Amino acid sequence: xxxxxxxxxxxxxxxxxxxxxxxxxxxxxxxxxxxxxxxxxxxxxxxxxxxxxxxxxxxxxxxxxxxxxxxxxxxxxxxxxxxxxxxxxxxxxxxxxxxxxxxxxxxxxxxxxxxxxxxxxxxxxxxxxxxxxxxxxxxxxxxx
Numbered sequence: 001x002x003x004x005x006x007x008x009x010x011x012x013x014x015x016x017x018x019x020x021x022x023x024x025x026x027x028x029x030x031x032x033x034x035x036x037x038x039x040x041x042x043x044x045x046x047x048x049x050x051x052x053x054x055x056x057x058x059x060x061x062x063x064x065x066x067x068x069x070x071x072x073x074x075x076x077x078x079x080x081x082x083x084x085x086x087x088x089x090x091x092x093x094x095x096x097x098x099x100x101x102x103x104x105x106x107x108x109x110x111x112x113x114x115x116x117x118x119x120x121x122x123x124x125x126x127x128x129x130x131x132x133x134x135x136x137x138x139x140x141x142x143x144x
Contacts (some may be wrong), residue, residue, distance in 0.1 A: 001029045002019065002021065003017050003019050003020075004092060005017070005019035005020055005023065005057040005058060006018075006055055006056060007023075007027070007036050007047045007056060007057070007058060008051055008052050008055050008056050009029040009031065009032060009034065009036060010034075010037075010038055010042045010091070011029065011032050011034045012029060012031050012032040012034075012116070013048050013051050013052070013117060014030070014031040014032070015051075015055050015124065016029055016030055016036060018036070022080075023058075023088050023089070024088060024090045029136070033052045034090075036095060037058070037088045037091070038132060039083055039084040039098075040041055040083050040084070040090070040092075041063065041083045041092040041093055041094045042091060042093040042094070042099065043075055043093070043094055043096075044062065044093045044094065044095045044100075045095070045096075045100060046100055046102070046103065049095065049100070049103055050090070050130045052091075052093060053118050053119040053121055053122070055128045056091065056118075056119070056120070057091035057117070057120060058088070058089065058090055058091060058119070059089070059091070059117055059119045059124065059140075059143070059144045060090065060092075060093060060117070060118045060119065061086070061090055061092045061093070061115060061116075061117050061118075061140050062092075062093045062094070062095055062115070062116050062117075062118065063075070063079050063092070063093070063095070063113055063114075063115055064095050064097050064104060064107070064109045064112055064113065064114045064115075064116065065094060065096060065097065065112050065113045066096060066097050066098040066112055066138070067096065067098060068098070069112050069113065071112075071113055071129070071130035072112055072113045074079055074130055075089075075113050075130040075131060075132075075136075078133040079092060079136065080133055081126065081133050082133060082137050083110070085137055086132050086137065086140055086141070088144070090117075090140065091143060094144055097109055099114060102119070107123075108144065110128075111129075112128075113128070113129070113130055114127070114128045114137075115127045115128075115131075115136075115140075117140070117143045117144070119144075123144055125143040129141055
């Protein structure tokens with residue numbers, strides 16, 4: 001049996017330990033009893049960003065976007081669908097750079113949309129520009 005993976009609950013943000021062989025089962029949070037994987041992107045903000053970025057053993061793909069950005073709005077449905085296709089092997093999340101300018105500056109987000117792949121607090125990959133669903137899924141899978 002492998003060491004458990006840390007998975008942060010998308011609802012209450014508590015760290016859960018999940019055996020790797022049980023990851024595909026989905027699981028529920030030990031605290032709030034809600035599903036650990038919800039097949040849609042998690043909304044990140046200043047209160048939960050560092051917890052999800054730093055504590056997760058599964059890859060976290062963050063879409064840095066803004067409401068006024070036309071390419072961001074164009075890519076949003078593809079990103080939503082990709083969450084259902086890529087979970088539970090990775091979690092997808094969105095961060096509104098307009099509302100969280102400090103986080104965007106910390107990660108040197110210069111253009112949007114920008115996708116950044118994280119695992120255990122480290123940046124693994126980065127891609128700027130809108131992508132359609134198949135390209136997004138292909139790129140994400142190639143990074144882990």
